[in-house]
Amino acid sequence: MVAQVTKRSKAAEAKMRQRILKLKMTEQNGRCFYCKVRILLPANTTDSNPYMATFDHIRPVSQMGITHEDNCVVACRMCNSMKSSMEFDKFKALFTAFIKSYDHTKVSLGKCSKYIRKLDKYYSNLST
Numbered sequence: 001m002v003a004q005v006t007k008r009s010k011a012a013e014a015k016m017r018q019r020i021l022k023l024k025m026t027e028q029n030g031r032c033f034y035c036k037v038r039i040l041l042p043a044n045t046t047d048s049n050p051y052m053a054t055f056d057h058i059r060p061v062s063q064m065g066i067t068h069e070d071n072c073v074v075a076c077r078m079c080n081s082m083k084s085s086m087e088f089d090k091f092k093a094l095f096t097a098f099i100k101s102y103d104h105t106k107v108s109l110g111k112c113s114k115y116i117r118k119l120d121k122y123y124s125n126l127s128t
């Protein structure tokens with residue numbers, strides 16, 4: 001069986017993302033979906049501010065997640081980078097364990113990713 005994937009043009013996809021981004025910023029009171037830090041709408045696409053709002057698919061695109069408001073949230077750059085293509089529930093479980101030691105201004109992204117990978121390994125060992 002072949003899954004049906006609707007191909008949108010790049011421009012239409014970008015427009016849709018912009019619309020959902022604004023909608024979710026309002027719904028989430030301008031806060032990151034995961035760590036609840038206050039985030040800002042990006043001034044441009046190369047903005048590297050860690051508090052910048054980024055677009056996140058709850059179910060990753062790599063796992064057939066679609067760009068729709070029910071499958072998308074806004075997250076800060078750091079949470080989004082850490083989540084990467086991880087499944088939402090898994091990330092949430094890992095993240096909850098991590099959130100207390102999490103400081104956007106002090107912890108480097110590399111350190112966070114390393115920690116998340118360590119937890120990920122720990123949790124997958126538990127389930128096997």
Ligand SMILES: [Zn+2]
Nearest residue numbers: 032035076079
């Ligand atoms: Zn965050």
